[in-house]
Amino acid sequence: MPSSISMPAPPDRVTVVTIARQAGVASSTVSRALNGDTRISAATRARIAAIALELGYKPDALARTLSGGRSGLVGLVLGPVENPFYVAMLQEVVAQAARRGIRLLVLHLGAGAVEDETMEAVLQYRVDGCLVTSAQLSSRIADMCGSHGVPVVMLNRTTRLRASSVSCDNLEGATEITQFLLHEGHRRFALVGTDTSSSTALEREQGFTRALASAGLEAVRFSGGTSSWMGGYVAGEGIAALPPAERPHAVFAVSDIMALGVIDALRQNGLRVPQDVSVVGFDDIAEAARPTYALTTMSQPLVPMVRRGLDMLLARMEDPALPDEVTLLRGTLAVRGSTQARVVA
Amino acid sequence: MPSSISMPAPPDRVTVVTIARQAGVASSTVSRALNGDTRISAATRARIAAIALELGYKPDALARTLSGGRSGLVGLVLGPVENPFYVAMLQEVVAQAARRGIRLLVLHLGAGAVEDETMEAVLQYRVDGCLVTSAQLSSRIADMCGSHGVPVVMLNRTTRLRASSVSCDNLEGATEITQFLLHEGHRRFALVGTDTSSSTALEREQGFTRALASAGLEAVRFSGGTSSWMGGYVAGEGIAALPPAERPHAVFAVSDIMALGVIDALRQNGLRVPQDVSVVGFDDIAEAARPTYALTTMSQPLVPMVRRGLDMLLARMEDPALPDEVTLLRGTLAVRGSTQARVVA
DNA sequence: TTGAAAGCGGTACCAG
């Protein structure tokens, strides 16, 4: 039966055999030549390369993997994208992975639990390694990867699990930004945190609280639930509802997205930022730089974090015996318009 | 050499052969049994299933694919995530794909061009189909997929390419929201568009312009560059700079994210929304519902769109001969606080 | 320097 007009026959796959026949050599020779094996004469190598190019040969990644090689696949477990920080992270991971010839297999995205079938994909597709950001139940992924010799690197998340990690020095960062607030003359503080206890949020709270304690101060704590705009907004309403005498000079939110919610809530309730209340966050998401927010925040070194994370992962894909490693990177303070020095009354 | 303490030997892979030996049958029988082939006696099937379960057998997706089956992989090409709409889409795609047992291979993300190596991944990993959202150069992906018999479905993007698509009825939606504005008494309009000509933006502009034309009206056009908050902000500043006599009653932005930028710019310049100017968008991203914006917009039926898109893709993965198909879904008007009826002067 | 052949883990065809 002749093929229909609208469906040009998908061209037959060009394989090592196709090339071997064309070149009049064995398929094994083709394989070696294309992989730059120096035992093959430069002449034959060149000839085979030429034919491969001409025929548009694309090695089958699956077959290659099956016969014992790497899959080139890295599993990706991504946190709640309601927080733009995770979106930025995703973007950076995708960009850098592409540059390194790594393919990303989406294993999970969002706040929910990682499903079982998802976990199985790690084995079924012979994923070489996993990149995990946040996710409450990431420990399950780490466990199963660990027991199957699949290296795992956590981004923006410290852990005691068998896995390596790269994250911002949250404790130090929170300390630094708190000291900045103290230096600016603020003496009454509010802390905006979450109900869920992610390592990230906890460390930041600690840094803040300790820095205050060193100055003999305490903060009132507000929680809006999750690390989201709405979470911050709810907390912000609570702060705005305080009697003027108890109103904080400055608010520290454990994430930028919450800080933005806080700012909106304060303004919605007639308070000015920074004139009445200074607000700071942590992350430095793109929205923080908008003129309407101009959020003072601790900027996470996103690009280096991802680079370091991929380096660590690739190294462990090469040599699975490498010991776990924890890297902390320092953030940098980004001072913008959401804070202002407090004139002593 | 004994294995080290920290590295428990990765357990040997459980294959059909492992099970076959355990059960005292041929591997082909195992394969059939596990695939529910009714020719195998219910008894043997049960027995094999039990052994498989006990041994924790996970069929190797790669081997299965190599021997002629589907890979279960769908390539994902995602648009600029600066626009939260694409993030929401990603989230929905991931969720629904997981539910259907489809694995997503990230091919691209962002505004940039799709790289060559990325395109090759489609063939190298034997991707069963591709899901494409936006992306200027998505045509290249579509081309190469088309010529290799890999079905493509475009989401939120109409096209004349060989590919199917699902999108919101942008023309109709823009018309409807414009008529709403007219009905509310607005007579002077501004249009906020982009420099890049995505089909989506163009159709929305058309719907708006035509609806106005039907009423004998015209709009001043502003462009802030890209479909982003900043793009909207820049356009908004232009609008705010107009002399009061020329100030529009209502602004139609081709996307929510731009509309938010417009609102912020107007307010930053002392104009009130909706009292001085009404603003509408298109998409209904989560941010639009924030009390601080309360954006009136055309809500895209995201969940049904994705469902329909996956349906179409799966159908074509089963039967590649299916003809291309274009589906338009109607959006629904979400009236919120960023618009207000204009009292006739 | 190159060829032949044996897998990798499944599926499917052909027998029996």
Next chain:
DNA sequence: CTGGTACCGCTTTCAA
């Protein structure tokens, strides 16, 4: 109903 076997595309000994 079930077993044997070839094959998917590539890598990798083992020979020559």
